[in-house]
Amino acid sequence: MPQPAHPAAINGLTLAQAETIADAALAKGRALGLLPLCVVVLDAGGQLKVAKREDGASILRPEIATGKAFGALAMGFGTRELARRAQAVPGFTNALSDLTGGRAVPVQGGVLVRDTDNVLLGAVGISGDASPKDEECCIAGIEAAGLLADTGDPA
Numbered sequence: 001m002p003q004p005a006h007p008a009a010i011n012g013l014t015l016a017q018a019e020t021i022a023d024a025a026l027a028k029g030r031a032l033g034l035l036p037l038c039v040v041v042l043d044a045g046g047q048l049k050v051a052k053r054e055d056g057a058s059i060l061r062p063e064i065a066t067g068k069a070f071g072a073l074a075m076g077f078g079t080r081e082l083a084r085r086a087q088a089v090p091g092f093t094n095a096l097s098d099l100t101g102g103r104a105v106p107v108q109g110g111v112l113v114r115d116t117d118n119v120l121l122g123a124v125g126i127s128g129d130a131s132p133k134d135e136e137c138c139i140a141g142i143e144a145a146g147l148l149a150d151t152g153d154p155a
Contacts, residue, residue: 025141081152
Protein backbone atom coordinates (compact mmCIF):
# COMPACT_ATOMS: atom_id res chain seq x y z
CA MET A 1 0.00 0.00 0.00
CA PRO A 2 1.44 3.44 -0.94
CA GLN A 3 2.40 5.74 1.89
CA PRO A 4 0.73 9.16 2.08
CA ALA A 5 2.89 12.20 1.53
CA HIS A 6 4.51 13.54 4.64
CA PRO A 7 2.67 16.69 5.79
CA ALA A 8 5.80 18.74 5.08
CA ALA A 9 5.57 17.66 1.43
CA ILE A 10 2.29 19.52 0.95
CA ASN A 11 3.10 22.88 -0.62
CA GLY A 12 0.36 24.99 0.87
CA LEU A 13 -3.21 24.04 0.12
CA THR A 14 -4.49 20.51 0.32
CA LEU A 15 -6.59 19.15 -2.51
CA ALA A 16 -9.62 19.07 -0.20
CA GLN A 17 -9.18 22.77 0.65
CA ALA A 18 -8.71 23.68 -3.00
CA GLU A 19 -11.85 21.77 -4.01
CA THR A 20 -13.87 23.49 -1.28
CA ILE A 21 -12.62 26.88 -2.47
CA ALA A 22 -13.47 26.18 -6.11
CA ASP A 23 -16.91 24.72 -5.42
CA ALA A 24 -17.92 27.50 -3.01
CA ALA A 25 -16.63 30.19 -5.39
CA LEU A 26 -18.70 28.79 -8.25
CA ALA A 27 -21.74 28.49 -5.97
CA LYS A 28 -21.34 32.18 -5.08
CA GLY A 29 -21.26 33.04 -8.77
CA ARG A 30 -24.48 31.11 -9.35
CA ALA A 31 -26.12 32.79 -6.33
CA LEU A 32 -25.18 36.22 -7.75
CA GLY A 33 -26.37 35.31 -11.25
CA LEU A 34 -22.97 35.96 -12.80
CA LEU A 35 -21.82 34.95 -16.24
CA PRO A 36 -20.17 31.49 -16.44
CA LEU A 37 -16.94 31.46 -14.43
CA CYS A 38 -13.65 29.66 -14.43
CA VAL A 39 -11.85 29.21 -11.12
CA VAL A 40 -8.21 28.18 -10.72
CA VAL A 41 -6.56 27.35 -7.41
CA LEU A 42 -2.76 27.30 -7.20
CA ASP A 43 -0.67 26.09 -4.26
CA ALA A 44 2.05 28.23 -2.67
CA GLY A 45 4.55 27.04 -5.27
CA GLY A 46 2.34 28.19 -8.12
CA GLN A 47 1.31 24.67 -9.08
CA LEU A 48 -2.23 23.83 -10.16
CA LYS A 49 -4.43 22.22 -7.51
CA VAL A 50 -7.89 22.66 -9.06
CA ALA A 51 -9.34 24.20 -12.21
CA LYS A 52 -13.04 24.28 -13.00
CA ARG A 53 -14.66 25.97 -16.00
CA GLU A 54 -18.42 26.31 -16.01
CA ASP A 55 -20.40 25.40 -19.10
CA GLY A 56 -20.58 28.44 -21.33
CA ALA A 57 -17.37 30.07 -20.08
CA SER A 58 -15.32 31.30 -23.01
CA ILE A 59 -12.21 29.41 -24.07
CA LEU A 60 -9.55 31.75 -22.66
CA ARG A 61 -11.03 31.93 -19.15
CA PRO A 62 -8.73 29.23 -17.67
CA GLU A 63 -5.63 31.11 -18.79
CA ILE A 64 -6.97 34.43 -17.46
CA ALA A 65 -7.94 32.90 -14.11
CA THR A 66 -4.51 31.27 -13.85
CA GLY A 67 -2.86 34.59 -14.68
CA LYS A 68 -4.76 36.35 -11.93
CA ALA A 69 -3.75 33.75 -9.33
CA PHE A 70 -0.17 33.63 -10.64
CA GLY A 71 0.11 37.44 -10.58
CA ALA A 72 -0.94 37.51 -6.94
CA LEU A 73 1.62 34.84 -6.03
CA ALA A 74 4.35 36.48 -8.10
CA MET A 75 3.95 39.81 -6.33
CA GLY A 76 2.96 38.59 -2.88
CA PHE A 77 -0.32 40.50 -2.75
CA GLY A 78 -3.77 40.24 -4.27
CA THR A 79 -4.43 41.61 -7.70
CA ARG A 80 -6.66 44.40 -6.40
CA GLU A 81 -3.39 46.11 -5.41
CA LEU A 82 -1.66 44.91 -8.56
CA ALA A 83 -4.39 46.56 -10.65
CA ARG A 84 -3.86 49.84 -8.79
CA ARG A 85 -0.13 49.65 -9.44
CA ALA A 86 -0.72 48.83 -13.09
CA GLN A 87 -2.67 52.08 -13.48
CA ALA A 88 -0.14 54.14 -11.53
CA VAL A 89 3.05 52.70 -13.04
CA PRO A 90 2.33 51.10 -16.44
CA GLY A 91 6.05 50.68 -17.14
CA PHE A 92 6.35 48.34 -14.18
CA THR A 93 3.38 46.32 -15.43
CA ASN A 94 5.04 45.94 -18.82
CA ALA A 95 8.23 44.74 -17.14
CA LEU A 96 6.25 42.31 -14.96
CA SER A 97 4.57 40.92 -18.06
CA ASP A 98 7.95 40.45 -19.72
CA LEU A 99 9.53 38.85 -16.64
CA THR A 100 6.67 36.38 -16.21
CA GLY A 101 6.34 35.53 -19.88
CA GLY A 102 2.93 37.19 -19.90
CA ARG A 103 1.64 34.93 -17.12
CA ALA A 104 0.67 37.66 -14.61
CA VAL A 105 -2.72 39.28 -15.22
CA PRO A 106 -2.87 42.59 -13.31
CA VAL A 107 -6.61 42.92 -12.74
CA GLN A 108 -8.87 42.26 -9.78
CA GLY A 109 -9.86 38.62 -9.30
CA GLY A 110 -6.61 37.09 -8.02
CA VAL A 111 -6.61 36.57 -4.25
CA LEU A 112 -3.95 35.07 -2.00
CA VAL A 113 -4.99 32.34 0.42
CA ARG A 114 -3.58 32.46 3.95
CA ASP A 115 -4.12 30.39 7.06
CA THR A 116 -5.04 31.87 10.44
CA ASP A 117 -1.32 32.37 11.20
CA ASN A 118 -1.01 34.44 7.99
CA VAL A 119 1.05 31.72 6.27
CA LEU A 120 0.71 31.84 2.49
CA LEU A 121 -0.98 28.67 1.21
CA GLY A 122 -1.71 29.59 -2.41
CA ALA A 123 -3.89 31.77 -4.59
CA VAL A 124 -7.24 31.73 -6.35
CA GLY A 125 -8.01 33.33 -9.69
CA ILE A 126 -11.43 33.68 -11.25
CA SER A 127 -12.43 34.97 -14.66
CA GLY A 128 -15.78 35.21 -16.37
CA ASP A 129 -17.65 38.27 -15.13
CA ALA A 130 -16.59 41.78 -14.09
CA SER A 131 -13.32 41.64 -12.16
CA PRO A 132 -14.77 42.90 -8.84
CA LYS A 133 -17.44 40.16 -9.04
CA ASP A 134 -14.76 37.57 -9.85
CA GLU A 135 -12.89 38.69 -6.74
CA GLU A 136 -16.05 38.49 -4.61
CA CYS A 137 -16.37 34.83 -5.59
CA CYS A 138 -12.69 34.18 -4.75
CA ILE A 139 -13.23 35.59 -1.28
CA ALA A 140 -16.38 33.52 -0.74
CA GLY A 141 -14.56 30.34 -1.73
CA ILE A 142 -11.58 31.02 0.49
CA GLU A 143 -13.75 31.87 3.48
CA ALA A 144 -15.86 28.72 2.93
CA ALA A 145 -12.65 26.72 3.42
CA GLY A 146 -12.05 28.46 6.76
CA LEU A 147 -9.08 30.38 5.38
CA LEU A 148 -8.19 34.07 4.99
CA ALA A 149 -8.48 36.02 1.74
CA ASP A 150 -5.74 38.56 0.94
CA THR A 151 -6.98 40.89 -1.82
CA GLY A 152 -4.06 43.28 -1.62
CA ASP A 153 -5.86 45.80 0.56
CA PRO A 154 -4.48 46.51 4.03
CA ALA A 155 -6.32 44.58 6.74
